[in-house]
Amino acid sequence: MYLYGFFQVLVRAANAGQEAENQIRVKVLSEALPYLQRFAGQTVVVKYGGAAMKSEELKAAVIRDVVLLSTVGIRPVLVHGGGPEINAMLEKVGIEAKFLNGLRVTDAATMEIVEQVLTGKVNKSIVSLISCAGGKAVGICGKDGNLLRGEIKSEELGFVGRVTKVDTTVIKNLVNGGYIPVVATVAMDKNGQALNVNADTAAGAIAATLGAEKLILMTDVPGVCTDKDDPSTLIRELTMAETEASIAAGSIAGGMIPKVQCCTTAVNNGVKSAHIIDGRAKHSLLLEILTDQGVGTVITN
Numbered sequence: 001m002y003l004y005g006f007f008q009v010l011v012r013a014a015n016a017g018q019e020a021e022n023q024i025r026v027k028v029l030s031e032a033l034p035y036l037q038r039f040a041g042q043t044v045v046v047k048y049g050g051a052a053m054k055s056e057e058l059k060a061a062v063i064r065d066v067v068l069l070s071t072v073g074i075r076p077v078l079v080h081g082g083g084p085e086i087n088a089m090l091e092k093v094g095i096e097a098k099f100l101n102g103l104r105v106t107d108a109a110t111m112e113i114v115e116q117v118l119t120g121k122v123n124k125s126i127v128s129l130i131s132c133a134g135g136k137a138v139g140i141c142g143k144d145g146n147l148l149r150g151e152i153k154s155e156e157l158g159f160v161g162r163v164t165k166v167d168t169t170v171i172k173n174l175v176n177g178g179y180i181p182v183v184a185t186v187a188m189d190k191n192g193q194a195l196n197v198n199a200d201t202a203a204g205a206i207a208a209t210l211g212a213e214k215l216i217l218m219t220d221v222p223g224v225c226t227d228k229d230d231p232s233t234l235i236r237e238l239t240m241a242e243t244e245a246s247i248a249a250g251s252i253a254g255g256m257i258p259k260v261q262c263c264t265t266a267v268n269n270g271v272k273s274a275h276i277i278d279g280r281a282k283h284s285l286l287l288e289i290l291t292d293q294g295v296g297t298v299i300t301n
Helices: 002-039 056-071 083-093 108-132 169-176 199-210 240-249 256-268 284-290
Strands: 043-048 075-080 137-141 148-152 161-166 180-184 186-188 194-196 214-219 237-239 273-278 297-300
Touching: 002 284, 043 056, 043 199, 056 075, 056 108, 056 180, 056 284, 075 108, 075 169, 075 199, 083 108, 108 137, 108 180, 108 186, 108 194, 137 169, 148 194, 148 199, 161 199, 169 180, 169 199, 199 214, 199 256, 214 256, 214 284, 237 240, 240 256, 240 297, 256 273, 256 297, 273 284
Parallel strands: 043 075, 043 214, 075 180, 137 180, 148 186, 214 273, 237 297
Antiparallel strands: 148 161, 186 194, 273 297
16 A cells, blocks of 8 residues: 555656656747747758767767757757777877877878778768667768868878868758758869868858858867866857967967868858867767857957
8 A cells, every 4th residue: 555655746746847848949949930040941061070070879860950940940960080990090000190280190091091981981870870769861071062172181191182162952852852962072173182270160152152051169168168088168259360360379279270260261251150069078060050159259340
């Protein structure tokens, strides 16, 4: 008798908890409506890699968020890197990974591995995750449809490319067909030589050519902080002028400079806003797009 009564209490508590949870879900959806209406039909280019790829759980969460955006009418384009996977494969085949000023030194043997890993293993695993989450995706690289043409950045870096031309026809065709393009950042030069292109740079160039509503860089920091070791110093919003002044003053420094410059270049070339967010935080993508406050740093004109 007492056991039955206790069980009934547990059932009522569980039902009450479920009701509260349902109310929260409905409230969140209701509050997101203005953002869903505002961005429906708009293109959002997301640079995905590094921190956001570190665990299977986090990877699955990011992919579900991308599929959700696509489902509600936003047009995501996923541009990815794959540094850790490249390093692992280089180690497996006995090639030492070398870097210069944060960029991978890419000789012919390394370029072969980079192309195999990015366009094969990493690209197709992301496409599979999107399919399993109920979305439709097509994996491509910069060689496909002349998407990314480039030239060698410097002799010291080997086959590291600087983007010289972007043709987004293939991306537009995929998006118009209801697919999520998943882009591996391997470009080619005028002779067809494969080039290793920085994923942030490629995402910025693609976003600018598409005239995207947003460019979002998923990183391993909360955003632009005046003290990189103190998340409480996060700067929520920056204008172009404030960004340049912060770089000149040294409050934006180190590895954050190229990311910020990638954002400012994109905004200068037609992207409405560029965002730097923490790819390690669950649902950071949705929070940045579908809430007022966001979670990272937004750079606008």
